[in-house]
Amino acid sequence: MQHVPLLHILVVSTALFFIGMYGMFTRRNLITILMSLELMLNSVNINLAAFQRYLYPQQTDGIFLSLFIIIIAAAEAAIAIAIIIHLYRTYHSVDVEDATELKY
Amino acid sequence: MMPLSAIAFYLISAFLLITALLSVTGRNIFRSAIWLLFSLLGVAAIYFWLELNLLAAVQIVVYVGGIVVLIIFSVFLTRGSGQELPTLRRSRHFFALLAVISGFLFTAWSLWLYGYRQTASDAVVADVRTIGKQMLSIEAGGYALPFEMVSILLLASMVACIAIAMKLPDSKTTNTPK
Numbered sequence: 001m002q003h004v005p006l007l008h009i010l011v012v013s014t015a016l017f018f019i020g021m022y023g024m025f026t027r028r029n030l031i032t033i034l035m036s037l038e039l040m041l042n043s044v045n046i047n048l049a050a051f052q053r054y055l056y057p058q059q060t061d062g063i064f065l066s067l068f069i070i071i072i073a074a075a076e077a078a079i080a081i082a083i084i085i086h087l088y089r090t091y092h093s094v095d096v097e098d099a100t101e102l103k104y
Numbered sequence: 105m106m107p108l109s110a111i112a113f114y115l116i117s118a119f120l121l122i123t124a125l126l127s128v129t130g131r132n133i134f135r136s137a138i139w140l141l142f143s144l145l146g147v148a149a150i151y152f153w154l155e156l157n158l159l160a161a162v163q164i165v166v167y168v169g170g171i172v173v174l175i176i177f178s179v180f181l182t183r184g185s186g187q188e189l190p191t192l193r194r195s196r197h198f199f200a201l202l203a204v205i206s207g208f209l210f211t212a213w214s215l216w217l218y219g220y221r222q223t224a225s226d227a228v229v230a231d232v233r234t235i236g237k238q239m240l241s242i243e244a245g246g247y248a249l250p251f252e253m254v255s256i257l258l259l260a261s262m263v264a265c266i267a268i269a270m271k272l273p274d275s276k277t278t279n280t281p282k
Contacts (some may be wrong), residue, residue, distance in 0.1 A: 023128030025200035075261035
């Protein structure tokens with residue numbers, strides 16, 4: 001583990017974050033937007049775990065923060081999927097361009 | 105000659121980034137969900153590589169076993185899984201790529217400028233017993249209050265899911281969209 005500098009892990013996690021951001025920009029389907037969001041949350045978790053392991057190996061705060069982020073991401077994904085299914089029932093589509101009731 | 109652990113890290117991150125890219129660019133929504141599954145497994149492999157075994161186990165259980173399955177279910181519930189996603193205009197792809205690449209370069213540049221100084225990292229990682237005791241401890245450094253708050257949050261989100269996705273009675277669903 002000592003042979004890989006911290007910077008490389010951070011660059012990998014940055015790349016993962018921006019891949020998720022690309023998905024958020026180019027997708028129009030709500031489920032795929034949710035998938036991009038999961039990628040971004042995972043990149044943040046990699047950051048926290050790497051900081052914990054490299055800079056503060058005696059403490060456990062990085063592990064706890066990542067654990068709570070994973071739990072809250074699970075709750076958020078469940079609610080988002082409930083909303084998507086309700087939206088599909090109302091509009092018969094999960095495209096973000098079709099849900100325009102609040103727009104005008 | 106690179107040591108074996110460094111080679112393992114670069115292989116894992118290449119796998120992770122390639123599967124993530126395939127997941128956000130694929131045209132078939134079911135296939136991109138499967139690529140997302142592999143990408144999350146790659147993140148779990150990075151946790152294993154960092155010797156954070158508990159975090160890797162939680163990642164596999166919650167993300168790979170929970171969230172991806174939920175996403176695949178919602179794919180099946182909402183539209184045909186074999187259906188192709190529509191392609192976007194070319195200009196939108198261009199601007200998205202521009203924003204993403206410039207953001208990545210800026211962030212990587214500022215990370216490089218900061219130059220993290222690595223302290224001694226041969227200390228032993230906290231084992232599961234320590235983590236569990238600290239999670240339920242109410243003394244300084246304990247995580248009992250966030251633990252309770254997260255449990256209430258999970259309960260609230262479960263109730264909210266049922267309330268949102270419940271089928272309304274027919275009298276209330278008359279406001280169909282135009």
